[in-house]
Amino acid sequence: MLHPVINPNKEGIPGAADQRAVRTVYQLHSALALDTVSHTGGFLYERALGRAWVDGEYLDTAYYPSTVTGVQPPTHTQAVEFNQEGFENLAISYGSNGTLQSVTDAFGNPVVYCAVGGATTGCDIRDDLLGAVYRSLAGGGFGQLRTSLNRSSDDFYTRIVNQGCEQAGIPPVVEVPFEFQQLKTATVAHEVAHGVAVRHVTTCGDLMYATADGVMSIYIPVPADYSTIDTQQILLH
Ligand SMILES: [Zn+2]
Numbered sequence: 633m634l635h636p637v638i639n640p641n642k643e644g645i646p647g648a649a650d651q652r653a654v655r656t657v658y659q660l661h662s663a664l665a666l667d668t669v670s671h672t673g674g675f676l677y678e679r680a681l682g683r684a685w686v687d688g689e690y691l692d693t694a695y696y697p698s699t700v701t702g703v704q705p706p707t708h709t710q711a712v713e714f715n716q717e718g719f720e721n722l723a724i725s726y727g728s729n730g731t732l733q734s735v736t737d738a739f740g741n742p743v744v745y746c747a748v749g750g751a752t753t754g755c756d757i758r759d760d761l762l763g764a765v766y767r768s769l770a771g772g773g774f775g776q777l778r779t780s781l782n783r784s785s786d787d788f789y790t791r792i793v794n795q796g797c798e799q800a801g802i803p804p805v806v807e808v809p810f811e812f813q814q815l816k817t818a819t820v821a822h823e824v825a826h827g828v829a830v831r832h833v834t835t836c837g838d839l840m841y842a843t844a845d846g847v848m849s850i851y852i853p854v855p856a857d858y859s860t861i862d863t864q865q866i867l868l869h
Contacts, residue, residue: 654710654827656820662715665694667772674774677717681848682819684826685711696772696846710827714820720789721777723766725806727786732758732765734782743779754778764806766792791815793852797836807852814854822848825858830865838862 662676676683676694685691688700691711726732737743743765746755752770756778759765767777781787790806807815822839832842839855840862842848849855858866 654712654824656712656714656824659713659715660717662713662717663692663694665696665774667696667774668699669696670772672772672774674772674776675717676713677715677721678774678776680715680846681718681815682712682714682823684823685713712820712823712827714816714823719812719816720781721767721775722789722791723764723777723806724779724781724787725790726763727788729786730763732763732787733785734765734779734787736780736782737778738780762792762804762806764790764792788812791850793850795852797851805852807854811852811854814856818854818856819848821858825862825866828866830862833859833861835859835861840865 664673665676665679666673679696680694683694685694686698686700687710689695689698724732724734735743743758744755745758745765746752746768752768755768756765757768765777765779767775769775781789788809790809790812792804793807793811794804795802818839825840830840832846833840835841837849837851837853837855838859838861839849839857840859841855843850
């Protein structure tokens with residue numbers, strides 16, 4: 633649990649305020665995640681690309697919803713994690729040649745694909761129209777991409793996104809490598825903002841937008857900066 637106060641020497645001095653610090657961690661192996669509603673569990677990277685931990689939470693296990701509520705005072709260090717594994721657990725694009733060359737799992741076995749209306753666990757969804765293979769989400773939104781990237785091919789890690797906000801009828805696409813890279817930057821920026829008590833907003837496409845499940849914007853273009861409603865929240869603290 634994290635409770636350090638920054639600049640403790642300023643404590644108690646009239647008119648002086650403590651400072652907030654955010655510690656960002658590039659996390660190769662993510663923590664466990666437990667959904668207290670559906671009672672399912674998995675690894676944090678199966679659920680989130682990053683996370684801002686709240687004081688009072690244990691760094692070993694992330695609970696959804698969090699068992700600690702409320703905005704934290706601006707006197708504590710907040711921990712932000714970037715889950716690299718999460719970015720390799722969403723989808724793989726067929727690449728520019730339009731052919732999927734990543735067809736085995738981490739053990740070298742052929743990947744099993746989910747049949748329509750069939751099993752949703754232990755299989756990946758192969759979408760030739762979209763040109764991507766992606767993970768199947770089961771119980772509580774957890775899921776692992778079974779397919780292992782063939783690094784000697786032009787296939788690449790990506791995610792499936794909608795083009796713009798609320799534009800019904802426009803089919804989703806895969807993010808190109810540049811956009812996927814932008815997402816990594818945006819993820820850190822999003823979580824760091826949580827670290828200074830910025831909350832989610834309901835404006836689709838905003839850097840701090842999140843779905844009801846707390847998932848970052850699934851739209852392109854990837855937000856490249858904080859919006860006014862984001863920075864106004866920062867100024868409050
Ligand atoms: Zn968030």
